Amino acid sequence: MSDLFDCSFRKILAVSASDAPTPGGGSVSALAGALGVAMAAMVGSLTMGKPKYAGVEAEVRDITGRAYLLMAGLEKLTAADIDAFGRFMDAYRMPKSSDEEKARREEAVQKAVKAAAGVPLDIAKTLLEALVITEKISRIGNKMAVSDAGVAAYICEAALQAVLLNVDINLPLINDLEFAAKMRDERTQIAEKAERLKEMAVAAVRERMLG
Numbered sequence: 001m002s003d004l005f006d007c008s009f010r011k012i013l014a015v016s017a018s019d020a021p022t023p024g025g026g027s028v029s030a031l032a033g034a035l036g037v038a039m040a041a042m043v044g045s046l047t048m049g050k051p052k053y054a055g056v057e058a059e060v061r062d063i064t065g066r067a068y069l070l071m072a073g074l075e076k077l078t079a080a081d082i083d084a085f086g087r088f089m090d091a092y093r094m095p096k097s098s099d100e101e102k103a104r105r106e107e108a109v110q111k112a113v114k115a116a117a118g119v120p121l122d123i124a125k126t127l128l129e130a131l132v133i134t135e136k137i138s139r140i141g142n143k144m145a146v147s148d149a150g151v152a153a154y155i156c157e158a159a160l161q162a163v164l165l166n167v168d169i170n171l172p173l174i175n176d177l178e179f180a181a182k183m184r185d186e187r188t189q190i191a192e193k194a195e196r197l198k199e200m201a202v203a204a205v206r207e208r209m210l211g
Contacts (some may be wrong), residue, residue, distance in 0.1 A: 004031065004082070005075045021089065026081035026120045029163035033127045034074040036155030039148045040134045041067035043141040056140040063133045070130050077123045081166075084119045088112040110175055117170035117183060120163045124190050127160040131197040138201040138208075146208045153201035160194045 004012060004023055012031070016023055023031070044064030047053045053060065091108035095101045134156060138149035167187050174180040 004078055022082045022085055023078070024085060026085070026123060026163055026166040027078045029159045029166070030074045030078040030081060030123045032162070033123070033130065033156055033159030034071050036152045036159060037067050037070050037074065037130045039152035039155065040130065040137050041071070043137050043145045043149045043152070046145045047142040050142060053140070053142060059140065060137070063137050066133050067130070070126055073126050074123065077119060077126060081119045081123065084112070084115040088116045113170050113173045114179065117167050117174065120166035121183060121187060123163045124160050124167070124187065127156050127163070128190050128194055128197070130156045131160070131194055131201070135197045135201040135204070138204040143208055146205050150202050150205035153198045153205070157194050157198035161191060164191055
């Protein structure tokens with residue numbers, strides 16, 4: 001299912017609900033996050049070219065362009081997450097009859113589990129960037145579409161927190177404790193920044209809806 005973005009939404013739902021190993025939590029989180037980023041892009045698209053927002057036209061164009069790049073990045077990371085899980089399972093299926101085979105298997109498992117944690121972390125980083133631009137567009141985007149900036153903030157932050165669970169479940173399997181500790185610190189910082197950005201964006205949205 002590495003071509004997930006080419007499937008119908010109905011098929012994505014069906015395979016996600018099935019007993020197929022992929023798409024799993026990481027790729028589903030990336031898909032959901034891409035929809036959140038799309039909402040931020042939509043607010044930008046509804047702002048550009050409007051005389052009322054001419055003063056922020058350049059910034060909005062930059063935000064919207066970055067949103068499209070982030071969506072493309074999430075598409076690649078969705079495929080990467082599915083691939084990482086496949087390699088993780090392949091490593092666990094390697095023979096372990098002899099000490100040599102056990103050593104080769106363990107090396108492959110450790111490499112695979114680092115990727116299985118690293119790709120979700122990259123998805124979270126991408127969604128953090130999405131929250132940065134969402135917070136910006138929530139303040140300067142078309143007021144008639146500002147609620148959609150709030151939708152973007154909620155979805156991107158939820159997808160980010162969700163995908164970090166895929167980091168958490170793999171961290172205990174990593175034997176390199178220094179590597180795991182660094183990754184754990186990074187995921188904590190990302191989660192905290194994401195929550196702050198979401199709250200800032202939603203606050204701006206609510207203020208503008210009432211104003």
